Amino acid sequence: MPWSWRYEGVDGQPVAGPQESFSSQADAESWLGQVHRDLTAAGVTQVSLVEDDRVDYKMSLLPGE
Numbered sequence: 001m002p003w004s005w006r007y008e009g010v011d012g013q014p015v016a017g018p019q020e021s022f023s024s025q026a027d028a029e030s031w032l033g034q035v036h037r038d039l040t041a042a043g044v045t046q047v048s049l050v051e052d053d054r055v056d057y058k059m060s061l062l063p064g065e
Helices: 025-041
Strands: 003-008 046-051 054-060
Touching: 003 025, 025 046
Parallel strands: none
Antiparallel strands: 003 046, 046 054
16 A cells, blocks of 8 residues: 655644655654754655555654754
8 A cells, every 4th residue: 555745834824735645554664864954944844654644644844842
């Protein structure tokens, strides 16, 4: 089952971001570790890891949260 990220801004509204698909949770998390600074620079403050249509977890990209 494919894994992907959903992106949100400071107001909780969806933000456009890369539409990557990953074969495993580990691959998705590794990719996020490489690009999280670019995402925050583009206005993303929170991400949700999604497997198919099920949200596995949400995580803030803001420092200290």
